[in-house]
Amino acid sequence: MPANSHFFTNRSQMRLHYLSWGNTSGIAVVLLHGLRSYAQTWDSLANALGQQYCCYALDQRGRGGSDWAESTRYRTEAYVSDLEDLVAHLGLQSFVLVGHSLGGTNALEYARLNPGRLQALVVEDIGPGSSVSGDGAERIRREMSQTPLVFPDWESAAQFWRQARPGLSLEGLASRLTHSMKQTPAGIEWRHDQQGIAQARLSITPTDLWPAVRALDCPTLFIRGARSDFLPLATLEAIKAANARVQTTEIADASHYVHDDQGAMFNRVVVDYLHEQRLQLQQISGE
Numbered sequence: 001m002p003a004n005s006h007f008f009t010n011r012s013q014m015r016l017h018y019l020s021w022g023n024t025s026g027i028a029v030v031l032l033h034g035l036r037s038y039a040q041t042w043d044s045l046a047n048a049l050g051q052q053y054c055c056y057a058l059d060q061r062g063r064g065g066s067d068w069a070e071s072t073r074y075r076t077e078a079y080v081s082d083l084e085d086l087v088a089h090l091g092l093q094s095f096v097l098v099g100h101s102l103g104g105t106n107a108l109e110y111a112r113l114n115p116g117r118l119q120a121l122v123v124e125d126i127g128p129g130s131s132v133s134g135d136g137a138e139r140i141r142r143e144m145s146q147t148p149l150v151f152p153d154w155e156s157a158a159q160f161w162r163q164a165r166p167g168l169s170l171e172g173l174a175s176r177l178t179h180s181m182k183q184t185p186a187g188i189e190w191r192h193d194q195q196g197i198a199q200a201r202l203s204i205t206p207t208d209l210w211p212a213v214r215a216l217d218c219p220t221l222f223i224r225g226a227r228s229d230f231l232p233l234a235t236l237e238a239i240k241a242a243n244a245r246v247q248t249t250e251i252a253d254a255s256h257y258v259h260d261d262q263g264a265m266f267n268r269v270v271v272d273y274l275h276e277q278r279l280q281l282q283q284i285s286g287e
Contacts, residue, residue: 001047007065010085011041017065018086021046022054027119027278028095030086031057032103032255035140035201036192038064040179044171044235045098045259048267049274053096058086060103062193063232064179069193074200076207079106080113080215093117100124100259101230105131108212111220120277122270125228125256127235131206136230136256146200151188157181165257167227172260204213213242219280220246221273223260225254247273 003019010016019039028047031042039057046055059066060079069078083106087095097117099107104126111118131137143164151157154177161173168176182191222239224231233250241246249269254261 001050003043003046005065008086008089010082012081014061014067014069014082016061016082016086019043019046019057020055020279022049023051024054026054027274028090028092029053029055029274030083030092030097030104031055032060032083032099033063034059034101034103036063036180036190036194036197037100037103038179038191040064041100041175041259043175044099044263045267045270048271052278053274054178056086056090058083060106062197064191068196071137071196071199071203074193074197075204076105076109080109081125083107083110084114086151087117094119096120096122096277098122098124098270099126101126101256105207105209108209108216109207111218112212112215115215115217115224120274121216121218122273123220124258124266125223125225125231126135126209127222127231128209128237129235130209130230134229135233137227139229141202144201147193147194148199149189151181154183154188157188165254165255165260167253167261168257169260169263171263172257175260192213209240211253213239213246216243216245218245219277221270222246222248223258223266223269224248224250225256225258226250226252227254228256228258230256 003021033041039059042057059186087254097107128143224236236248240246251258251262259266
């Protein structure tokens with residue numbers, strides 16, 4: 001099922017890009033990628049969800065086909081504002097929201113600021129404190145400060161990803177090379193605003209996600225990679241204890257990048273969870 005490409009203009013007059021898949025009469029699912037990712041990272045999940053859903057994946061500001069911003073504008077409130085503008089542009093009244101890492105932060109904050117809008121929420125490998133301390137937070141800060149802005153050739157770019165993401169599948173590597181990098185006269189460069197995003201990640205205080213977790217008013221699934229250095233198991237258990245609407249699961253042999261490392265299993269978990277929530281909604285509406 002190929003994706004359709006679209007653009008819209010947000011309230012700040014930025015031109016933002018998104019992809020859509022599926023049946024427009026199906027259940028709407030909005031997908032938010034991670035820190036240095038892109039809308040196409042959700043292609044496999046969108047196809048696994050199929051025609052019962054209509055998926056929309058946003059290139060968050062500074063990524064993919066979307067406009068870049070000042071580094072001070074790569075912060076949670078700006079991302080949430082963009083999401084609110086996409087939802088208004090699409091005319092969505094109720095929908096499912098899925099977010100990985102940075103996208104998970106933005107999804108949780110959207111849910112807190114827009115109660116009653118979500119049918120369900122899926123958060124991939126992020127939780128309160130993940131971006132503040134721990135091995136994963138240190139790794140990402142290190143990557144942000146050390147990632148080259150240009151590579152001499154495609155093999156050098158591929159080698160960068162192999163070293164940075166040892167568990168990355170061949171499909172995941174091919175996707176990143178295709179959608180996060182581009183050939184220029186200078187060499188192989190990033191499609192996203194690597195410099196601005198790095199400055200923001202190294203200088204902006206991460207959002208406290210506990211208020212959002214406690215406020216969740218929709219069925220929510222947190223997915224952790226069993227090898228994740230970013231979402232500790234203790235944090236996952238504390239999230240579940242903090243809100244009765246939360247379910248949690250781990251996916252074996254996956255790092256922080258669960259849908260890249262174990263795509264088929266990740267898709268199965270999400271599809272099964274949303275199917276379960278859809279059946280429960282149908283039972284409630286039929287009573």
